[in-house]
Amino acid sequence: MQYIRKIKWLILIIAAGFYACDDNNFCLSNQHAIQATFYSLSSGSENDTTLTGIYIWGANREDSLIYDSLNISQLFLPTNLNTDSTIFIIKQSVLVNNQVRSDSDFVQFNYSRHLNHVSSECGMTFNLVLDTIIYTNNIIDSVSIGYANINYGEDAENVKIYIEY
DSSP states (O other): OHHHHHHHHHHHHHHHHHHHTSGGGGGGSOOOEEEEEEEEOTTSSOEEOOEEEEEEEETTSSSOEEEEEEEESEEEEEOOTTSSEEEEEEEEEEEETTEEEEEEEEEEEEEEEEEEEEETTTEEEEEEEEEEEEEOSSSEEEEEESOOEEOTTOOOOOEEEEEOO
16 A cells, blocks of 8 residues: 555656646746847848857846857847846957958947736746937947837847948
8 A cells, every 4th residue: 555655656746847847948038138130231221131250248247248259140138137228248350351350339228127927837027128229339330229128928129230331
């Protein structure tokens, strides 16, 4: 009889382990990121573009280096939920006439945070609303807010970063 009880407890523990490992892993994903796309203005119209040799650091984040020497057209920039702004440093290193040329800009995204209930499994989180963007003009020509709401689990282009070649 005790053997059967031990087996029942073992089955119950295993079942609880499988229940805990279901598809709710989305709770752990970083869904508080500004989604940005690079655009070129060189042809006089707005065109998606890919930048080469891009490095991006989060200036006021714990995980500083976000992109490391990539060719990239779209960015997923994680925000700092402890403050009302997040700063990134964008550096481009390219080879021009057999010499490495490096330029960098900083971009500061200012936003308001609004508490939001995601689910009983995930609990509470913040939704963000982009307010203003401050940036320098070495690589970047201009930046515009396309969709100001950064909501948990949404996939939308929040920001357009225009590059003048």
